Amino acid sequence: MCGIVAYVGERTAYPILIKGLQRLEYRGYDSAGIALANGGIRVYKCKGRVKDLQALARDKEVGGSIGMGHTRWATHGEPSDANAHPHASERGIFHVVHNGIIENHAHLRRELVRRGYTFRSETDTEVLANLIEDTYLEQNVSAELAVRLALTRVVGAYGLVILCDREPGKLLAARKGSPLVIGVGEGEYFLASDAMPIIEYTDRVIYMNDEEVAVITPSALDLKDLYNDVKTPEIKTIKLSIANADKGEFPHFMLKEIHEQPFSVTDTFRGRVAADGDKIVLGGILDVMPRLVEARRVIIVACGTSWHAALVGEYLLEEYARVPVEVEYASEFRYRDPIVGEGDLVIAISQSGETADTLAAIRRVKGTGATCLGICNVAGSSISRETEAGVYTRAGIEIGVASTKAFTSQITVLAMMAFLLGSKRRVLDAAEYRALVSELTRVPEMIATVLEQEGRIKEIAELYKESPNALFLGRGILFPVALEGALKLKEISYIHAEGYPAAEMKHGPIALVDERMPVFAIATSDKLYDKTAGNIQEVKARGGKVIAIATRGNEEIRGLADQVIEIPPCHVALSPLLAVVPLQLFAYHVAVARGCNVDQPRNLAKSVTVE
Ligand code: M6R
Numbered sequence: 008m009c010g011i012v013a014y015v016g017e018r019t020a021y022p023i024l025i026k027g028l029q030r031l032e033y034r035g036y037d038s039a040g041i042a043l044a045n046g047g048i049r050v051y052k053c054k055g056r057v058k059d060l061q062a063l064a065r066d067k068e069v070g071g072s073i074g075m076g077h078t079r080w081a082t083h084g085e086p087s088d089a090n091a092h093p094h095a096s097e098r099g100i101f102h103v104v105h106n107g108i109i110e111n112h113a114h115l116r117r118e119l120v121r122r123g124y125t126f127r128s129e130t131d132t133e134v135l136a137n138l139i140e141d142t143y144l145e146q147n148v149s150a151e152l153a154v155r156l157a158l159t160r161v162v163g164a165y166g167l168v169i170l171c172d173r174e175p176g177k178l179l180a181a182r183k184g185s186p187l188v189i190g191v192g193e194g195e196y197f198l199a200s201d202a203m204p205i206i207e208y209t210d211r212v213i214y215m216n217d218e219e220v221a222v223i224t225p226s227a228l229d230l231k232d233l234y235n236d237v238k239t240p241e242i243k244t245i246k247l248s249i250a251n252a253d254k255g256e257f258p259h260f261m262l263k264e265i266h267e268q269p270f271s272v273t274d275t276f277r278g279r280v281a282a283d284g285d286k287i288v289l290g291g292i293l294d295v296m297p298r299l300v301e302a303r304r305v306i307i308v309a310c311g312t313s314w315h316a317a318l319v320g321e322y323l324l325e326e327y328a329r330v331p332v333e334v335e336y337a338s339e340f341r342y343r344d345p346i347v348g349e350g351d352l353v354i355a356i357s358q359s360g361e362t363a364d365t366l367a368a369i370r371r372v373k374g375t376g377a378t379c380l381g382i383c384n385v386a387g388s389s390i391s392r393e394t395e396a397g398v399y400t401r402a403g404i405e406i407g408v409a410s411t412k413a414f415t416s417q418i419t420v421l422a423m424m425a426f427l428l429g430s431k432r433r434v435l436d437a438a439e440y441r442a443l444v445s446e447l448t449r450v451p452e453m454i455a456t457v458l459e460q461e462g463r464i465k466e467i468a469e470l471y472k473e474s475p476n477a478l479f480l481g482r483g484i485l486f487p488v489a490l491e492g493a494l495k496l497k498e499i500s501y502i503h504a505e506g507y508p509a510a511e512m513k514h515g516p517i518a519l520v521d522e523r524m525p526v527f528a529i530a531t532s533d534k535l536y537d538k539t540a541g542n543i544q545e546v547k548a549r550g551g552k553v554i555a556i557a558t559r560g561n562e563e564i565r566g567l568a569d570q571v572i573e574i575p576p577c578h579v580a581l582s583p584l585l586a587v588v589p590l591q592l593f594a595y596h597v598a599v600a601r602g603c604n605v606d607q608p609r610n611l612a613k614s615v616t617v618e
Contacts, residue, residue: 016195035080045071360388
């Protein structure tokens with residue numbers, strides 16, 4: 008949610024900020040703005056995209072080697088020029104860009120109004136700018152102290168960058184709950200919500216921690232906590248390729264990421280699976296392995312697509328490691344009083360590693376004695392840093408707001424964990440373990456064969472692009488794939504879609520079925536195939552249109568379904584990795600045919616760092 012980028016150094020800041028905002032646009036894209044310090048602070052901001060901001064700034068003065076930029080996902084106040092960041096304080100002494108939500112903003116605003124402050128926007132960020140200015144003037148302190156004192160009064164989440172007109176030559180930054188990364192160059196620093204805008208300039212980064220405040224000049228970085236304790240910045244080297252941040256030959260990031268899956272899944276298991284298929288080594292959880300093997304219960308917390316991967320994980324861990332699993336929406340779990348303790352294993356799954364609810368869920372179990380693991384894609388993210396141990400999915404940067412390759416990599420990690428624990432808990436014998444591991448290594452080539460059917464899937468998308476609704480049915484380990492297929496279609500094409508366990512259809516949703524209702528039935532040749540085939544007939548008997556995802560070689564299904572998309576025969580444990588791909592492609596092509604903005608669907612943001 009919201010992207011922040013800032014620069015201080017010798018170069019001209021403007022092009023760095025614009026390029027950075029373009030790289031961050033997937034985080035929010037309803038308005039954009041920049042502030043440049045160059046003998047006073049100049050602000051350009053508007054409703055719309057970064058390209059609208061560029062048009063606005065064309066022919067304007069954009070000099071200066073200190074500046075900050077923001078791309079917004081609206082929380083307080085509709086998308087508008089006035090609500091776009093940066094926000095200036097009453098007297099223009101401070102300018103602020105902010106990612107997060109200030110929960111006590113209404114109370115602070117009333118107090119500031121009583122003290123004579125006026126407001127030009129509806130945002131909680133303007134409250135912050137005025138609170139800092141009021142503290143600065145009233146207490147006659149430095150900008151840094153004003154920021155620290157003001158923030159002790161704030162309830163909520165923030166990633167902030169601040170310019171002070173009266174203390175030129177420096178950037179101030181603060182974090183609580185919303186991520187901020189500092190890039191360390193030679194005589195220059197970069198700041199951003201994630202490493203994407205930084206990686207082409209430096210691979211040395213510092214992840215700010217909660218309640219830290221940084222004062223940054225071209226030659227120095229001072230880091231403190233809110234209470235004036237000096238902190239030692241920990242510089243890390245990141246390995247991210249800028250090539251991943253471009254669309255290449257593809258028209259959209261989502262399509263590129265769907266097509267990357269044979270490679271991203273390979274990257275997920277590369278070096279973790281022995282070449283002869285007889286073992287799995289997950290370095291990130293080695294230290295806690297005895298506790299994992301002995302775990303009496305697993306609780307997986309996640310949101311959205313990651314929650315669907317967690318449901319697949321439930322099947323895998325219960326079936327192959329015989330450990331009881333509960334899957335929880337992180338947003339619900341965090342506000343319950345869950346009974347968790349010693350012997351429990353809590354796994355947080357998150358592509359970004361920054362999802363506010365998932366982060367809060369793992370904080371909820373700290374100190375209970377439970378072992379807490381992360382399965383994250385973004386290295387150095389908050390969840391990966393706040394869990395005891397974990398496994399990176401290594402899917403590469405995912406930019407499309409609709410998650411695709413992150414999902415298949417999350418399932419790959421869960422499969423490796425399930426097979427490894429199954430072997431260590433002696434649920435799987437050596438031959439079964441070897442067979443599963445070896446099947447996993449074949450998945451990338453099998454995904455590639457599914458991708459070859461894109462032309463056919465595009466034709467099917469054309470047939471159904473005007474449907475107002477769609478149903479997705481699956482059973483067992485493929486039920487979460489039905490949920491994921493429905494979520495993908497909803498997110499990017501705005502068609503109402505629901506995923507159901509196939510047998511549940513008779514308990515209500517079947518009332519919706521008529522000749523305008525496409526029903527996707529995931530009907531692979533497993534032990535539940537006959538049951539699903541029965542459900543297909545029930546849909547057909549009511550005039551519904553059925554698109555079956557079936558195993559290659561199943562001729563019978565052609566007589567049942569209106570369209571069939573084939574996936575190669577594979578072990579049921581790994582079938583979600585194949586069955587989801589046609590559903591991703593279907594959603595993509597429907598969205599394109601409907602003229603939707605695939606990579607930046609309305610109302611969504613890639614990383615949900617607010618509740
Ligand atoms: O970064 P995370 O995996 O924690 O994100 C969770 C959800 O916000 C995310 O999966 C969301 O549902 C996607 N838009 C799905 O495509």
